[in-house]
Amino acid sequence: MNKKKTLALLLSMSMLFSACGGAKTDNKAEDQKEETKVEEATEDATGEGTAKGHNGDIKAVVTFEGDKIAKVDLEHEETEGLGDKAADSLVEKIVANNSVNVDTVSGATVTSTALIEAVKAAIEASGRDVKAFETEAEEKTGETIEKETDVVVIGGGGAGFAAAVSAKEAGADVILLEKLASVGGNTLISGGEYAAPANELQEKEGIEDSKEQFAKDVEEAGGDPELIKVLADHATEDAYWLRDEIGVEWLDSLMFFGGHSVKRSLIPAAHTGNELIKNYLNKSEELGIEVQTEADVKEILAEDGKIAGVRVETADGEMIVKAKSVVIASGGFGANDEMTYEFDNEIDEHVLSTNSPGATGDGILMAEELGADTVDMEKIQLYPICDVETGKLLYCGDTRLVGGALLVNKEGNRFVEELGTRREISMAIKDQTDYVGYLLWDETSNETTGTMASNPQEAESLFERGLMVKADTLEELAEHFDIDKDVLLETVATFNENSAKEEDPEFNLRMLGWQVKDAPFYMMKAAPAVHHTMGGLKINTEAQVLNKDGEWIDGLYAAGEVTGGIHGSNRLGSVAMTDITVFGRIAGENAAANAKK
Numbered sequence: 127m128n129k130k131k132t133l134a135l136l137l138s139m140s141m142l143f144s145a146c147g148g149a150k151t152d153n154k155a156e157d158q159k160e161e162t163k164v165e166e167a168t169e170d171a172t173g174e175g176t177a178k179g180h181n182g183d184i185k186a187v188v189t190f191e192g193d194k195i196a197k198v199d200l201e202h203e204e205t206e207g208l209g210d211k212a213a214d215s216l217v218e219k220i221v222a223n224n225s226v227n228v229d230t231v232s233g234a235t236v237t238s239t240a241l242i243e244a245v246k247a248a249i250e251a252s253g254r255d256v257k258a259f260e261t262e263a264e265e266k267t268g269e270t271i272e273k274e275t276d277v278v279v280i281g282g283g284g285a286g287f288a289a290a291v292s293a294k295e296a297g298a299d300v301i302l303l304e305k306l307a308s309v310g311g312n313t314l315i316s317g318g319e320y321a322a323p324a325n326e327l328q329e330k331e332g333i334e335d336s337k338e339q340f341a342k343d344v345e346e347a348g349g350d351p352e353l354i355k356v357l358a359d360h361a362t363e364d365a366y367w368l369r370d371e372i373g374v375e376w377l378d379s380l381m382f383f384g385g386h387s388v389k390r391s392l393i394p395a396a397h398t399g400n401e402l403i404k405n406y407l408n409k410s411e412e413l414g415i416e417v418q419t420e421a422d423v424k425e426i427l428a429e430d431g432k433i434a435g436v437r438v439e440t441a442d443g444e445m446i447v448k449a450k451s452v453v454i455a456s457g458g459f460g461a462n463d464e465m466t467y468e469f470d471n472e473i474d475e476h477v478l479s480t481n482s483p484g485a486t487g488d489g490i491l492m493a494e495e496l497g498a499d500t501v502d503m504e505k506i507q508l509y510p511i512c513d514v515e516t517g518k519l520l521y522c523g524d525t526r527l528v529g530g531a532l533l534v535n536k537e538g539n540r541f542v543e544e545l546g547t548r549r550e551i552s553m554a555i556k557d558q559t560d561y562v563g564y565l566l567w568d569e570t571s572n573e574t575t576g577t578m579a580s581n582p583q584e585a586e587s588l589f590e591r592g593l594m595v596k597a598d599t600l601e602e603l604a605e606h607f608d609i610d611k612d613v614l615l616e617t618v619a620t621f622n623e624n625s626a627k628e629e630d631p632e633f634n635l636r637m638l639g640w641q642v643k644d645a646p647f648y649m650m651k652a653a654p655a656v657h658h659t660m661g662g663l664k665i666n667t668e669a670q671v672l673n674k675d676g677e678w679i680d681g682l683y684a685a686g687e688v689t690g691g692i693h694g695s696n697r698l699g700s701v702a703m704t705d706i707t708v709f710g711r712i713a714g715e716n717a718a719a720n721a722k723k
């Protein structure tokens with residue numbers, strides 16, 4: 127029997143006793159005393175509960191004042207800037223409503239669900255009945271709020287913040303609207319690496335580079351040379367703007383991404399795009415930019431052929447924000463299955479998504495309603511080594527790129543060149559049994575690469591879910607994943623023999639000389655996922671959105687992954703950060719000037 131039930135039973139027995147008239151004269155006071163005693167004995171002032179979140183256990187300590195939740199203290203390791211923000215906003219709602227019946231935070235469902243479970247467990251542990259804390263949260267007011275500003279920015283990713291800060295610095299009033307409960311989008315979950323030609327670190331290392339060389343590298347994929355010229359011209363000065371004006375720390379080393387002719391990519395502190403987002407948030411606060419989350423823009427309004435503002439669904443109801451300039455910075459459509467399947471018929475339910483759940487192409491669809499043109503919509507980039515359950519890009523799999531790793535199937539055979547293009551490998555994996563591949567490497571490769579050590583949370587989560595295994599023998603790995611053991615041993619032996627001779631007659635692997643021979647061995651299950659949508663709204667070099675006649679839709683600007691035309695058929699690693707910053711700034715400055723004219 128739970129404690130609450132014991133309390134109820136004791137109370138009803140004492141009431142029965144008094145109703146039968148058998149009670150002594152001062153029974154009421156006695157009963158009250160008794161009740162208080164029982165309360166004290168059965169309901170604790172705090173309760174503690176845990177549940178499994180994204181990156182491990184979430185522990186909730188709930189403090190009560192009588193039957194009211196007074197506060198919830200949390201201990202967890204959810205993703206900085208995303209899971210932690212969602213957890214804070216959920217706790218606020220739970221306390222405000224004295225209820226666990228609150229909506230999960232979109233974009234952080236696993237964290238939200240775990241947090242609610244942990245709070246429920248804490249309530250139960252305190253001796254209270256969870257049902258008493260499952261009342262309906264307050265309804266939306268249904269009111270329409272009206273606001274007015276100079277520039278509205280749709281989307282709180284890197285492009286949105288670059289636009290908002292630049293517009294504000296150009297003298298405009300700005301409101302930035304983000305549909306999820308926390309800002310950041312794909313920018314936050316990215317590595318944040320930024321292509322900057324002829325930068326200071328290259329100079330120190332004696333690497334020769336130029337804007338022209340960078341433009342040439344990007345143009346290889348067939349993008350618009352005019353847009354690429356603007357990108358290349360501003361790339362490096364904008365990386366310094368991020369450092370000097372926004373506070374982004376660039377590390378002291380560079381990365382070399384495929385398709386670039388030289389090593390030129392800057393790395394943010396902690397190797398994460400959150401370095402940009404957290405500094406942008408600080409800057410926005412300092413400048414007085416209104417940043418509103420849970421503000422889902424549903425429509426871009428126009429009057430007499432000019433932009434007039436936006437219609438927004440908020441947590442409380444509807445909001446109209448009137449503005450002469452609107453910057454669409456709502457990101458790509460990599461998390462919108464319907465759109466990715468429609469534009470690329472090789473993509474289906476066996477291809478997951480690495481993207482933030484906010485990447486649903488809203489900006490493209492809303493602008494199309496106003497006659498906007500699009501470009502390259504069918505050009506979608508895939509990433510081959512992703513979490514088979516969540517689609518998350520797996521950095522532990524970078525052993526493939528550095529120390530060396532083999533990709534095998536359930537039958538124990540290799541099936542593709544492990545360093546082929548992202549698309550080739552993705553499609554090859556999709557053709558295998560269960561639509562997955564298994565990446566295999568040894569301790570030497572693990573040590574040379576070092577990505578497992580620098581991504582401990584990812585590694586732990588994969589080990590815990592049995593999606594990555596470490597073992598002293600290849601046989602154990604094969605057994606765990608139910609792979610044909612004998613074939614696997616033969617595959618590895620053949621590869622080792624050939625690789626020692628710098629040969630790979632089967633797949634012509636371009637990096638040889640390494641082997642799978644030093645225990646412990648590692649194996650990871652992986653599936654492909656949509657990673658970047660190169661297509662989107664057609665813009666000109668002023669970040670103005672164009673209609674099908676090539677004319678500007680007066681007052682409408684766009685920047686970042688929502689636009690198309692720059693990356694052609696293949697966005698090179700680290701060029702998206704450059705793109706969103708350069709065109710975000712241009713869009714913001716021009717939107718401010720338009721609003722003021």
Ligand SMILES: Cc1cc2nc3c(=O)[nH]c(=O)nc-3n(C[C@H](O)[C@H](O)[C@H](O)COP(=O)(O)OP(=O)(O)OC[C@H]3O[C@@H](n4cnc5c(N)ncnc54)[C@H](O)[C@@H]3O)c2cc1C
Pocket residue numbers: 280281282283284285286303304305306309310311312313314315316317318319320399421422423424455456457458480481482483484485486488489519657658685686687688699700701702703704706
């Ligand atoms: C895992 C991963 C790693 C990556 N690593 C790198 C890297 O190292 N270097 C690099 O150059 N690129 C990288 N990329 C690509 C890069 O992160 C993105 O292209 C870039 O961040 C897009 O920025 P953005 O501002 O255009 O969109 P986002 O950062 O996605 O922001 C768009 C925002 O708009 C919001 N939004 C959408 N619709 C609405 C609406 N209707 N109303 C209000 N808000 C809305 C979204 O919720 C989101 O917060 C990576 C991508 C991923 C997924």
